[in-house]
Structures are given as C-alpha cells and as structure tokens.
Amino acid sequence: MDYGKAIRIVRALADIPQRELARRLEVDPSLISMLEAGKRKPSREFLERFAANLGVPFHLLILLASDSGDSKTSNPEALQKLALELARLLFRKGNDEEGLVQNKTAEHCT
Numbered sequence: 001m002d003y004g005k006a007i008r009i010v011r012a013l014a015d016i017p018q019r020e021l022a023r024r025l026e027v028d029p030s031l032i033s034m035l036e037a038g039k040r041k042p043s044r045e046f047l048e049r050f051a052a053n054l055g056v057p058f059h060l061l062i063l064l065a066s067d068s069g070d071s072k073t074s075n076p077e078a079l080q081k082l083a084l085e086l087a088r089l090l091f092r093k094g095n096d097e098e099g100l101v102q103n104k105t106a107e108h109c110t
Contacts, residue, residue, distance in 0.1 A: 004038040006065035013087055014054050024053050
C-alpha cells in the first residue's frame, strides 16, 4: 500500500498546498512531505482524519493507496483507474456545486 501516493492524489485534487493541509490536520508540514515521499507511514488515525477533513470516503483512500500486488483482482490497473476517477468525480462535484451557488448568487445580485 502506498498511502503517500493516495495522500498526494487527494491533496492535489482538492487543490490544497501541503502547508494548508498540515494546518488543517494540526501537524507539522514536514510530516505531510515525508508521508507523500514514502519516508513515513501514516497511522490509521491520521488517514481517517485526513479523509474526513477532505471529505473523501476512507475506503476510496485505501483504493487509491493500493498497488497492483495488493489486490486479488485480475485487473489491478483498472481498479486503480476506477479509484482515481471516483476521486476526480468527488472533487469535481464539490466544485460544480460551488460554481452553481456562485452563479445563483450572481443572478440574484443583478
């Protein structure tokens, strides 16, 4: 399992810098850097806080962290692609809703 990869993917999709993520999770920014580089392994508690803070289902985070040898499926690459697309959809949905709210607010102001 490559939890650093999963953290990096979710953080990038959420468009949150390492320092901001560290502030939100009340950890040192160097921890985020070390986790993403694979120099440290996150605890389950950290992963749960990370997922909750960014609004990502914990199980999706686990799917994103999986490597080809971690899965018993015959097509682990397809599983990884599916997880990535689900994560993209999750963050795109949040952005679409924000845009919709902003557009409706702008309509009411005119």
